[in-house]
Amino acid sequence: MDATDVKVLRGRVLTFVEEPQSLSDTASYRYIEDGAVVIGDGKIIMVGEFNPKAAAHHQVIDHRPHLVMPGFIDPHIHFPQMQVIGSYAGALLEWLNTYTFVEEQKFGDLAHASRIASAFFNELVRHGTTTAAAYCSVHPTSVDAFFEEAAKRNMLMVGGKVMMDRNAPPGLCDTAQSGYDDTKSLIAKWHGKGRAQYAITPRFAITSSPDQLEAAEALAREFPELHIQTHVSENMAEIAFAKELYPNLPDYVGIYERYHLLGAKTLLGHCIHLSHRETEVIEKSGSVAVFCPTSNLFIGSGLFDYDRQHAHGVRIAVATDVGGGTSYSMLRTLDEAYKVMQLRGQRLNPLRSFYHMTLGNARAMSLDANVGSIGAGKDADLVVLNAGATPQMALRMETVDSLSNELFLLQTCGDDRAVVETYVAGNAMKSALERGKVSGVSR
Ligand SMILES: [Zn+2]
Numbered sequence: 001m002d003a004t005d006v007k008v009l010r011g012r013v014l015t016f017v018e019e020p021q022s023l024s025d026t027a028s029y030r031y032i033e034d035g036a037v038v039i040g041d042g043k044i045i046m047v048g049e050f051n052p053k054a055a056a057h058h059q060v061i062d063h064r065p066h067l068v069m070p071g072f073i074d075p076h077i078h079f080p081q082m083q084v085i086g087s088y089a090g091a092l093l094e095w096l097n098t099y100t101f102v103e104e105q106k107f108g109d110l111a112h113a114s115r116i117a118s119a120f121f122n123e124l125v126r127h128g129t130t131t132a133a134a135y136c137s138v139h140p141t142s143v144d145a146f147f148e149e150a151a152k153r154n155m156l157m158v159g160g161k162v163m164m165d166r167n168a169p170p171g172l173c174d175t176a177q178s179g180y181d182d183t184k185s186l187i188a189k190w191h192g193k194g195r196a197q198y199a200i201t202p203r204f205a206i207t208s209s210p211d212q213l214e215a216a217e218a219l220a221r222e223f224p225e226l227h228i229q230t231h232v233s234e235n236m237a238e239i240a241f242a243k244e245l246y247p248n249l250p251d252y253v254g255i256y257e258r259y260h261l262l263g264a265k266t267l268l269g270h271c272i273h274l275s276h277r278e279t280e281v282i283e284k285s286g287s288v289a290v291f292c293p294t295s296n297l298f299i300g301s302g303l304f305d306y307d308r309q310h311a312h313g314v315r316i317a318v319a320t321d322v323g324g325g326t327s328y329s330m331l332r333t334l335d336e337a338y339k340v341m342q343l344r345g346q347r348l349n350p351l352r353s354f355y356h357m358t359l360g361n362a363r364a365m366s367l368d369a370n371v372g373s374i375g376a377g378k379d380a381d382l383v384v385l386n387a388g389a390t391p392q393m394a395l396r397m398e399t400v401d402s403l404s405n406e407l408f409l410l411q412t413c414g415d416d417r418a419v420v421e422t423y424v425a426g427n428a429m430k431s432a433l434e435r436g437k438v439s440g441v442s443r
Contacts, residue, residue, distance in 0.1 A: 006040040007426065008055045011063035011384065013037060013047060014403070015070055015374035016359040020351035023404050028351060030374075031403060037068055039380040042154070042425035046376050061428075063384045066420050067406075069354070070372050071130025071381035072330040073361035074320050076229070076269045076290045079120045079146055079159070080104045080113075080137045081323030092235040092299050095324065105171040107137035113145035121149050125429045127328040128383035128419040131362075131371055133158040133229055133267055133319075135201055138172050140182050147190045154194065154425040156371060156379065158227050160201035161186060165212045176211035183219055191226065195425075199227035199267075205242045205255045213259040220261060227265045227365070230256065233278070234270035235301045253278035262287045265366055269321065270295075271309065272302040283314045288364045292321035293336035299324050306337075307346045317364035318356045330357040331414040338411065350408035380426035385410055389418040 013035030020028035036050040038058070078084075084103045089095035107113045124132060136142040136159055143161045150157040163179035164172060174182065183200060191198035200223070202208045202216040220228055233239055233252050246255045253274065256262050262285035271282065271289035282289060291304040309316055319325075320333050327333060334353040341348045352360075362372020370379045387410045388394035396413070400406050410418055422430040 006038060006045065006058045008050075008058045008060045009037040009039065009063055009068055009382070009384075009423075010050050010055075010060055011035060011037075011066050011068040013068045013374060014354075015047075016355045017373070019360060020349065020355055023349045023351060025351065028355065034064070035068065037374055037380075037382065039423070039426045042380055044374060044376055044378045044380050047374050063420065067385045067387070068374070069383050069385060070358040070362075070374055070378075071383045071422060071424070072128045072357045073365065073367070073372060074124070074129050074132040074328075074330060075267055075288070075317040075361050075365050076292055076319035077132050077322050077325070078135045079117060080107045080135075080142060082116050082120055082123070084323035085326065087323070089299070092238050092301060092324075093241070095299055100323070101169050101172055104137040105169065107142040107145075108139040108171070110141045110145060113137075113139070113142045114149065117145040117149035120146075121153050121155060122433055123328050124155075125153070125422045125424070125433055126419065127330065127416045128385070128422050128430075129328065129330060130381035130383070130422065130424050131156045131158075131365075131367065133199060133227065133365060135159070135203070135229065136161050138162050138164055138174055140186055143186050143190065147193070147196045150196060151194050153429065154427070156195040156197070156367070156381065158197045158199050158229075158365065160199040160227075160229065162201050162203040162207075163212055163216060164203045164207035165209050167207050176209060176215045179212055180215035180219060184222075187219075187223060187226070191223075197227065199229045201228075202230050202261070204231040204238075205246060205252065206238065210246070213255070213261070216261060217259040220263075225265075227267060228261050228263070229267040229269070230261065231269040232256065232271060233273050234296075235299070236273065239273060251275055251278050253281050257281050257285070267317065267365070269319070270301065270304070271314075272296060272304050274309075279309065279312050279314060283312050286315065288315045288317050290317045290319050290364075291337060292319050292325055293340045294326045294333055295321035295324035296340065297336060298326050303340050303344050305344060306341050306348070307344070315364055316356075317361050319361075327415070329415045331411050331418060334411050350404050350411055353411050354407050380423055382423040383419060384421040384423075385414070385418055386420045387414070387418065389414065389420075393418070
């Protein structure tokens with residue numbers, strides 16, 4: 001790398017180092033009013049006070065007065081549901097059968113899958129999200145499209161084909177054997193290629209037979225370093241159906257426990273209506289409860305009990321769950337998380353919200369060695385935020401007197417309009433997208 005490849009981003013730099021315990025917990029983050037993030041070769045070289053002398057020989061991109069933060073991380077999203085979002089359904093099972101399962105059948109067609117995958121990553125970039133854990137469809141072609149498009153943009157993405165062999169249309173069903181075989185060959189094809197990470201993805205207990213969960217268990221044993229992602233305890237009718245399908249097991253979480261699918265790299269979508277035993281099992285296993293507020297409100301699933309899970313020591317992540325979720329924006333998502341917690345008489349302080357969007361979700365996904373914070377050696381995945389992005393926000397900013405109030409305004413009123421720029425592995429992607437360059441590779 002020569003000096004011309006090095007870029008200096010100047011701005012108000014904010015990065016978390018620990019989970020904020022209160023609004024006055026200044027030890028939980030590092031904030032530099034006139035900061036510099038020096039990047040080169042896709043990595044952060046150093047971060048500190050802006051120094052005009054040191055920056056003199058490099059390209060300086062001046063983002064003042066905006067905030068420079070680690071790129072947002074979305075630990076639960078469905079890429080084949082771009083054309084499902086905003087479907088007028090009642091509860092979960094009706095939503096799945098009427099809209100989602102119809103749309104997902106189109107992803108056996110590579111051209112369709114590639115078109116949607118491209119739009120999907122553009123949407124993430126527009127919203128400042130640089131890493132996600134995504135469910136693809138049952139078809140291996142959907143995984144190929146997903147990782148090919150992610151690779152074009154050099155994005156760190158976790159994803160996998162859903163394994164589902166029952167209670168879905170024939171066009172969306174694999175078998176225990178083919179689900180195992182397809183997953184195994186997709187792992188060989190994609191896992192560790194560039195920034196791609198494969199996730200073993202049994203969709204949920206309702207759409208997987210005991211034989212299929214055994215196949216998922218075998219994969220988890222063969223590839224213990226992989227993520228596992230699934231859904232649990234979202235909605236009362238779903239819970240009752242799962243128990244009916246696995247009558248000899250103690251509860252819904254007990255199904256994944258029985259097939260040894262719980263562990264530190266397991267992401268459990270929803271976790272809304274958990275018994276005491278289920279909470280204990282999740283905590284002991286080190287699995288992550290993924291809170292998806294916009295989805296939980298939209299599908300009417302219920303109010304995630306953040307304080308209860310947190311008090312039990314359960315690891316918590318916060319995610320969009322598009323297309324049950326209604327926004328790609330992590331700002332909108334944490335705004336709804338705040339409201340869900342208000343309805344439970346709980347408080348989510350804005351420092352903790354922004355911790356969740358960045359370092360918290362990176363830790364929940366065991367990716368914090370590379371992403372989720374700004375420090376030397378980390379990947380240069382960054383977002384630049386403007387809390388005065390709309391006339392209304394700019395007016396409100398006139399009365400904002402602290403960093404935490406600025407963050408709260410960003411979360412409450414912000415969306416993609418508040419995202420000035422998104423850097424992926426050091427490349428300015430959002431502005432490139434707006435100039436009409438698809439992959440946006442520029443140095
Ligand atoms: Zn989901």
